Structure formats: C-alpha cells, structure tokens
Amino acid sequence: MFDSIISLFEINFIFRIFTLFVLGLCVGSFLNVVVYRLPIILQKTWRNQCVEVLGNECQLDIDNSKFNLSYPSSHCPQCKSKIPAWTNIPIIGFILLRGKCINCKSKISFRYPIVELLTSILFALVGYHFTDIWVMTGSLIYIGIMLSLMLIDLDTFLLPDELTLPLLWIGLLFNLHGAISGSLINSVVGAMLGYMILWSLYWCFKLITKKEGMGYGDFKILAAIGAWLGWQNLVSVLLVSSCLGVVYAIFLRLTGKLEQGNPIPFGPFLGGAGIVTLLFANYLFPTIIIS
C-alpha cells in the first residue's frame, strides 16, 4: 500500500504536483504560526534565564505563563476572540472571511494567505523539478525551515539557533550519500566554507568600519545552505542574495522607507537565494551540478 503510493508519487506528475500543492498550503499555515510564536517563546525563555542568573539583582519574577506553538489556540489579536476551526483552512478561510475577523471585523494581514500560497507554489516546484522521494522530502524540509527563518528575520532581525542549527545538520543527514549536493564531502566543505566566507567578511568590515554588517545567524544560514547544496553552489547563493539585497535596499531608499544607516536583515535574501539555487541552479548556472 505505502510502496504503491510512493511509486505513484514518483511516476504520476499531476498527482505529485497536486499533493505537494495541498501539503504546501497546510505547511504554510503552520509556518505562519511558527513565525509569529517562536520569537515570543524565545524572548520569554531568554528573559527567564536572565532572571535566574541575576537573581536578587533584578526586580523581576520568572514568567511561568503557558505559551507554546499550540497554546493558546488561535485568536484574533484585536478582540482576543477564538478563531473557529473552519476559518483556519488555508486561503479558503481568508477568502470566506473576506480578510476580516469574524467577530470584530478588524483586518487580517494579507501576509497569512500569501505565505500559504508561496509555500504551496514552492512545494509544487519541488515536485516539478525532482522525482526521487528522498530528494523531494529533503527539499520540502529545507524550504519549510528556510521560509520560517526568512520571515522571522524580516520581523525581528533574529535567526534563531533553534532553526539554523537543525537546518544545518538535517542538510548533512540528507546528503550522507550526496542526494542533493552530489557527495558528503561537498556538503561538509560547503557548511565550513559557508560559515567562513561570511565570518571573514564580517570581521574585515568590522575592523575597517567599526560597524557590524551582519549577524552570526547569517553565517549559520549560509553554512546550512552549503550543507544542503554543496560548496559549488555558494557562489550562486552569494551572487543572487547580494543582488536581491541591493535591489531591495535601493527600492526602500527611493520610496523613503529606509533612512541612511538603518540596517536591513540579510537572512531573507540568503534564504531566498538558497531556495532559488536549489530549484533553478541548473538554469541559472548550467555548469553547477545538482544531482
């Protein structure tokens, strides 16, 4: 039974794309939760650790209130009313509600359905490019974690170790036999070089300008990308991410949304370039091989 579904998945193009598209909608919906809640969970953990270390030196108490990925259940940020389960159906719920809370009619951010749609399109693209079940599974995990990192960095300038480090070691795991990067050596060297390139740039920039141009999270993301795609693809990732970042910064400056000296997060561009390179490297840079 399971074997026949797997082989149907590998052989039947329409079945594969459709299943991955629907799966993408559900995963996208879950990513919206992770992106909103994980930074709050981390802030709370760090605050409690500070209180523990400082003890009587600070006047704060440990916050024992329960908050995790599943609790409290979804509610409207404005009126705090619970959201009925059917409105959680990806995209369809948003359309039926016409983008407004069922209770207080306050607007629901367009970002939620956009993230769901983007995830499902990327998942479908994985099904378009790959047929091997192992490579597909790995690519879906890679894209899911990468999207959460990109959105969290965009919102909070954080790239949590809780996501970057698993992304790195899961990348090594999926490439034990070089399924995506070609060989384990490509992956190990990729992880090392990815970290070192940005680490060196960071220190050169800091010694010359006395400013911090990046964060350590950026090194870890590029290390993870190196682990997944192999060191050969780091050039493409760096090129694409720098171009995207520069275009975005110019756009923000021209529209007056970015003042001089204000930082923009680099993680979304690294992550975006990492996804583009996984899916399109063979078209962008024909000499670089992804098996």
Ligand SMILES: [Zn+2]
């Ligand atoms: Zn409401």
